[in-house]
Amino acid sequence: MATIGSSDHARLNRIGSHVYWLPPDDTTDRPILGAVVGARGTLIVDAGNSPAHANLLLCELARLGVAPPRYVALTHWHWDHVCGTSASDVPILASRETRRVVAAMAELDWSDQALERRVREGNEIEFCRSMMCAELPDRSGLVIRPPDLSFDGEVALDLGGVTCRMVHVGGDHGADCSVVYVEGDRVMFLGDCLGDDLYHGAPAYTVDRLFPLLDRLLGFGAEWYLEAHDPEPVSAQQMAEDAATLRTIGRTVQRIGRDREAILAALPALLGGPLSEDHCACVDSFLAGLDRAPDVPGSAPAWAC
Ligand SMILES: [Zn+2]
The missing domain is CATH 3.60.15.10 (Ribonuclease Z/Hydroxyacylglutathione hydrolase-like)
Structure with a gap:
């Protein structure tokens, strides 16, 4: 095993x-x-x-x-x-x-x-x-x-x-x-x-x-x-690093707003390297989150209401 x-x-x-x-x-x-x-x-x-x-x-x-x-x-x-x-x-x-x-x-x-x-x-x-x-x-x-x-x-x-x-x-x-x-x-x-x-x-x-x-x-x-x-499994250290990356991306999207190209241009310097596909997907998720009403994310579909 x-x-x-x-x-x-x-x-x-x-x-x-x-x-x-x-x-x-x-x-x-x-x-x-x-x-x-x-x-x-x-x-x-x-x-x-x-x-x-x-x-x-x-x-x-x-x-x-x-x-x-x-x-x-x-x-x-x-x-x-x-x-x-x-x-x-x-x-x-x-x-x-x-x-x-x-x-x-x-x-x-x-x-x-x-x-x-x-x-x-x-x-x-x-x-x-x-x-x-x-x-x-x-x-x-x-x-x-x-x-x-x-x-x-x-x-x-x-x-x-x-x-x-x-x-x-x-x-x-x-x-x-x-x-x-x-x-x-x-x-x-x-x-x-x-x-x-x-x-x-x-x-x-x-x-x-x-x-x-x-x-x-x-x-x-x-x-x-x-x-x-x-x-x-993810180690505590890796989890802390992943969390820091998520925070950097989230804060950058908050600061810059809906200009995706400007966000993608700013992030490599902030993250200390080129962007991966996962980073870009994460940017898109935070951008989509800007448009969500505060009570929508996480709620169940209509059949459960
Ligand atoms: Zn699930």
Whole structure:
């Protein structure tokens, strides 16, 4: 078993004394799945994008002979994190807003026609539709289990020799986003909370949401961060550097405004080198964020309202 990092999507990795993680797979947008193993039980982090995805993790854990799953924690409502909920029957835990939206998802029609209609109406993203059809071509029997337990703010779980804090943090990606912090091991599952808002037109970052979130996440004192669609864990030092880059780009967009060329001309000197594709995408996200009403980023689609 690898200690850190593996490109094998079905291979369980270990980080810290109590934490395991299954790498993401961008073929069908499978996110990282996590397991925090205590003496009395195991916390599963995210349910995966299908029962098959969830079962990859559950089978690996059974093979290891660790304590059985006790809870499944959902970091947010997006399909790729919740469509594997029917693979086990242990209680599902999520923030109050995640619980509300996933309960609405459980009632939705997931046929091709219904998905296409939601894309046309602006209530689903074409990327998610195509990835979902690739992962789950037959969705006639799809069951999404809504969370059994919800919390406001934060909840602590003692699994026996290891304690996890599940903390609602919000952010541009979703107002409902939560993180799972494994104390002692100093490992944090970020879900997608550092992503941009994908559900309201062009992907968008807002300085008002992202900057306080960065401060808060760095304040936990984690040694390693796991972002749900990144293939490798991010060290505390790398996270601090990435946060500084995001802040520089966000501040520059704020200062210069909508002149994209002027922003791209100013940034290399401020960032100490040429711009990457990721930097340019980040500029575009902050530019899109300038046009967002303050209450739009992170809100759920119309079917959940
Ligand atoms: Zn997401």
